Amino acid sequence: MIFSKNKIPQLLLILILLFTLTNSHAQGNGRLSGKVVDRSTQMPLAGISVVVQGAPAGMTTDSSGSFRFTNLEIKTYNIDFTGVGYNPQSRYNIVVGAGNETNLTIELEPATESLT
Secondary structure (H helix, E strand, O other): OOOOOOOHHHHHHHHHHHHHHHHHHHHOOEEEEEEEEEOOOOOEOOOOEEEEOOOOOOEEOOOOOEEEEEEEOOEEEEEEEEEOOEEEEEEEEEEEOOOOEEEEEEEEOEOOOOOO
């Protein structure tokens, strides 16, 4: 016999652990984070809607203008930023890879309204 009886449970545990790690990597473990600021003042913008196209859900920035998506599939995304009083902005072909967190800084311009 190659393995003794007391080594078989350890071998099974190792195989289960390897399967779990491989399976979770295939489902996606990409991370995307960033901060949204006012272009002219560089002050953080809270309540800005951040939508990663193809992700299960969007979110809004927190009081420091920050956002963070975790467990994204490893691929390229388009991201939309919208907020009351600001011109919408989109970023295209943002690569989310394995291991490193993709970090963005988004500068939104205040919307100008003409009174004519």
